[in-house]
Amino acid sequence: MFAGAAREAVFSNPEVVARIQKDFIPVALKAGTVQKSAAGIESGIYRQLRRTQPAAQGICTMNSAGKVIAWSLSFDDNESVLTFLGHAKKRFNSHPNSGLAAERFRRFPSSQLPDVPDDGMKLKIPKKHHADDRCPGELRMSRGSLPGKIVGRAFGKDGKPLSGIRSQDNYVEDTLEISRAMQVELLMASDKAVGRFLIPQLLAREFVGNAYLGMLDVNPLGGDRVRAKLLEESIQLWAQKHGDGQLVISGTSRVNSKNREGVVADTGRKWNHLVDLKWHGFMNLNAEGIREIVLSARGHEKLSWGGPGSRVSPDAAKNPVAHLPSGHSLDISSAVRYGITAR
């Protein structure tokens, strides 16, 4: 939840955007990379993050020596975000390239955790990655995969797209990976078929599993990764063969998941997500795999997050920056459209 809430409430605030553009170097790091990055020439800097971080996810400021200036997991209010950035800038000005204690806040500035003193280590920081040293932040996609894009929007009762696009509840953009295995399965199914055939589930699930509103935590096909209990899954996407390698796609999908029950670690996590779609579009094949995908889906979506018994604070809707780790409540029921393209 943290990342989606941070993007919506912090990194979409025009004043914060302007301050970062003017006074900071923005770097986005994946929490998994920070936790696992043992090797590589910047491993020492990642170690600085690990030894100081108050939680796996957060917003951090760092100086040119690779030393943490301050972490925060949330903020008292919108003004506090700017104060945090100003505070970090001030500490940077006095320690631009040397060790300093890492300040840590659960919520800036009202809830401070103990500082982590500097470890005295002078980090060797090379100018760039050598040929044999792969950057941990690099985009990784399996060999032979086709990268795809999805865009999705919620629509109001007037039939117009909802305008609050800061929020992933109304507007999503995402990437998907059409793996080599998915393409091979599709080619085999197409070769065997005369006329129309069912698109293999691995590929159909990749389409359906990316077509949902909201943050990563509410993926109806996310399974254990998002600690979901699958309530319903019905996916039937058909392909009608045409002579020129073109497939006309049509079909339906209906998926519904909710939070798992009876798992201690999941206590306070309350959500339910139903996505009901009709699909149509085209795919072009050649002997090697998929050349192009143009696919559209329309339907209805119901999503709830939070509510009684959840960790989501009732105050979060009014002051979202103060509640980044658990986000704000959602109760959505709307018409939706998605588009998937790949080439």
Add this chain to the structure above:
Amino acid sequence: MFVLLCATVFIRAEQPDDLPGHQQANAIGRKALKAEIEALRVQEVAWRKINWKTCLLDGIRASRKQNKPMVLWVFIDLPVDDKRC
């Protein structure tokens, strides 16, 4: 008569036009559908105005050159570099 009716229903059910979405797909061409999808996309998205680097070394190099601190956004990831978060 019953057998004939069942056979007619069976044959009818096999028609691709009965599949949800098939008529839409045939009614709209690939280019038009692509344009419809692109129209869903919003160009001016607030969070896209921050040009995030993904390499710490790049960040530190820029920090030294421009004499600016870094702001790091550490967030949960999925196997593929995702835009949803």
